[in-house]
Amino acid sequence: MLLVAAAVILAVTERHRDRHDFAVVASRALTPGTELTADDVQVIALPAGAVLPGTLQRLDQAVGARLTGAIGQGEPVTATRLLSSRxxxxxxxxxxxxxxxxxxxxxxxxxxxxxxxxxxxxxxxxxxxxxxxxxxxxxxxxxxxPAGTGAxxxxxxxxxxxxxxxxxxxxxxxxxxxxxxx
Incomplete structure (x- = not known):
């Protein structure tokens, strides 16, 4: 009986260890106003539960959007950092x-x-x-x-x-x- 319980616990632990979530992160440092391209962002896998709320999970959610603020290399791209109707x-x-x-x-x-x-x-x-x-x-x-143009x-x-x-x-x-x- 003890061996069966240990096997179940091991199986559940292994399954949980294999779970992961995806996050869109900046491939390089990006400045405010940047219109994101596929070269600017990448999707990475993180342990389950490690992705912050609002973090984009697919490239198509980011590519073509414009940044509202600077993002450092490796930082997650969140919905509130993108200019949109939302x-x-x-x-x-x-x-x-x-x-x-x-x-x-x-x-x-x-x-x-x-x-x-x-x-x-x-x-x-x-x-x-x-x-x-x-x-x-x-x-x-x-x-x-242009500077000095009176614009x-x-x-x-x-x-x-x-x-x-x-x-x-x-x-x-x-x-x-x-x-x-x-």
């Missing part, structure tokens, strides 16, 4: 979340922002337009215009609720906006 909901917790491009009045402030920072958006005339917006894509992540500074892409997004977008058409970092 990103504002993931960042804000609001299923009706939206992404809004904002050009802060002070371009130097835009350069301080990083993906994941939380900010309030203010209009010089109307006051606070959005509280608790999340930086999805920092300024310059998708490239900058507008690159926008910051912010995730926020639907109503706040509409206020910010409408206000940005005629007024200077600024952000307050949390």
């Amino acid at each position: 990103l504002p909901a993931a960042l804000t917790g609001d299923p009706r979340g939206r992404l809004v491009p904002v050009r802060p009045a002070d371009a130097a402030v835009a350069g301080l922002l990083r993906a994941g920072d939380v900010v309030d958006v203010l209009d010089e005339h109307a006051g606070v337009l959005a509280a608790g917006a999340v930086v999805a894509v920092p300024a310059g992540s998708a490239g900058r215009g 507008l500074p690159p926008p910051v892409l912010l995730a926020m609720g639907e109503k706040a997004a509409h206020r910010v977008a409408a206000s940005s058409l005629a007024n200077s906006l600024t952000v307050v970092l949390h």
Whole structure:
């Protein structure tokens, strides 16, 4: 009887040891704004339970998507690091979340922002337009215009609720906006 129990335990242990999950990871260090190619990512097998929630598991989920922030070589690629229609909901917790491009009045402030920072958006005339917006894509992540040409500074892409997004977008058409970092 003891031998049968030992055989069952050994069989279950061996089966569990052979289980694994898959994760998409960066093949090399990648910068914000990068559109992922098959050369940028790879799928690796990890022990069962070792894959973090939200980690992509197939290459087709990553290839063609654009990064919202930097990823180091070997780091897992998660859904919240990719620009998509699901990103504002993931960042804000609001299923009706939206992404809004904002050009802060002070371009130097835009350069301080990083993906994941939380900010309030203010209009010089109307006051606070959005509280608790999340930086999805920092300024310059998708490239900058030629220096010294007088071109507008690159926008910051912010995730926020639907109503706040509409206020910010409408206000940005005629007024200077600024952000307050949390």
